[in-house]
Amino acid sequence: MKIIKLTTYRVPPRWMLLKIETDEGVVGWGEPVIEGRARTVETAVQEMEPYLIGQDPSRINDLWQTMYRAGFYRGGAILMSAIAGIDQALWDIKGKVLGKPVYELLGGLVRDRMKMYSWVGGDRPSDIIEQIRTLQKGGFNTFKMNGTEELGMLDTSAKVDEAVRRVAEIREAFGTTIEFGLDFHGRVAAPMAKTLLRELEQFRPLFVEEPVLAEQAEYYPRLAEMTSIPLAAGERMYSRFEFKNVFAAGGLSIVQPDLSHAGGITECLKIASMAEAYDITLAPHCPLGPVALASCLQVDFVSYNAVLQEQSMGIHYNKGGELLDYVVNKEDFKIVDGYCNPLPKPGLGVVVDEERVIEASKNAPDWRNPVWRHEDGSVAEW
Ligand SMILES: O=C(O)[C@H](O)[C@@H](O)[C@@H](O)[C@H](O)CO
Numbered sequence: 001m002k003i004i005k006l007t008t009y010r011v012p013p014r015w016m017l018l019k020i021e022t023d024e025g026v027v028g029w030g031e032p033v034i035e036g037r038a039r040t041v042e043t044a045v046q047e048m049e050p051y052l053i054g055q056d057p058s059r060i061n062d063l064w065q066t067m068y069r070a071g072f073y074r075g076g077a078i079l080m081s082a083i084a085g086i087d088q089a090l091w092d093i094k095g096k097v098l099g100k101p102v103y104e105l106l107g108g109l110v111r112d113r114m115k116m117y118s119w120v121g122g123d124r125p126s127d128i129i130e131q132i133r134t135l136q137k138g139g140f141n142t143f144k145m146n147g148t149e150e151l152g153m154l155d156t157s158a159k160v161d162e163a164v165r166r167v168a169e170i171r172e173a174f175g176t177t178i179e180f181g182l183d184f185h186g187r188v189a190a191p192m193a194k195t196l197l198r199e200l201e202q203f204r205p206l207f208v209e210e211p212v213l214a215e216q217a218e219y220y221p222r223l224a225e226m227t228s229i230p231l232a233a234g235e236r237m238y239s240r241f242e243f244k245n246v247f248a249a250g251g252l253s254i255v256q257p258d259l260s261h262a263g264g265i266t267e268c269l270k271i272a273s274m275a276e277a278y279d280i281t282l283a284p285h286c287p288l289g290p291v292a293l294a295s296c297l298q299v300d301f302v303s304y305n306a307v308l309q310e311q312s313m314g315i316h317y318n319k320g321g322e323l324l325d326y327v328v329n330k331e332d333f334k335i336v337d338g339y340c341n342p343l344p345k346p347g348l349g350v351v352v353d354e355e356r357v358i359e360a361s362k363n364a365p366d367w368r369n370p371v372w373r374h375e376d377g378s379v380a381e382w
């Protein structure tokens, strides 16, 4: 079997899907994308084609290493997202050829169902109580929200109080009948992280995500020393070579590699097992589309330390397109009592509605995240 064609489709709300075709008619789908940089990743995928066209798609490990090493420069969000989507599609092909879901090719199920969580509150967290109540009716009991709005490197007690009040209200309304993670989203600089963690500790959030920006990872062990709140990070780290330094330094309780940013299934499996060696749990980042989520679930179902899975149904980014819009086998993604079952179909387990994808790609938006400014006019972390 040989790879004969790669086709990318940028589709609403902000995703990109990749179709890899073979000379024997087996097709694999992937989701290579960096939110807000879809066109850049699209070009990176096209630049990977010389390593792939005419090659045997079953040799995923060699193709992965070639894409990673042969271009001399390596790593980073764009190249690792391009490799990620291609890797996902190659695993999809392999599973379809062998008639097995990917998790069967990776040693079989380590669990019967996977715990999912849902976003609430939007970019500037609001209406959280109502949104949790609605999602509880759908069976969710684990949630995530932004911990703050814009926050200066050094900001006021009033801003800290606002963040704490929001969390206090959640615990007041739901007690411990629900759990929730707080995503600091990189908005919190080191000077403010300690204060916020200390003030929030009494409400025992399930985790605090990106407590400081990924480029400040050396703060993770220091922050972990001063709080019992589990610290989470990983969506802005792109290979096991980045994660190794963070694991060795300590401080992380939860690692969140993104299956569409960190080299795909091949790389994230390695990251997951490295994390397990450090007693770090796995909660793959996935605010993206169905092929990304299916790839996450394939890794979750073979990783002992997988504890939580993000999915984007109802997320505030999904304007103009929803998680399952391009999926034929929607019922396989059903979330019952907050859990998802293993995807039974061969490959990644997602049957892509290609016609819908092609139609939607005709007017794909160039999604960009908003550019926020502080009161003094300086740019704010979004
Ligand atoms: O935890 C999450 O889902 C992420 O922080 C998410 O909000 C961002 O990755 C966003 O997709 C960037 O455009």
Ligand SMILES: [Mg+2]
Binding pocket: 183, 185, 209, 210, 235
């Ligand atoms: Mg996040």
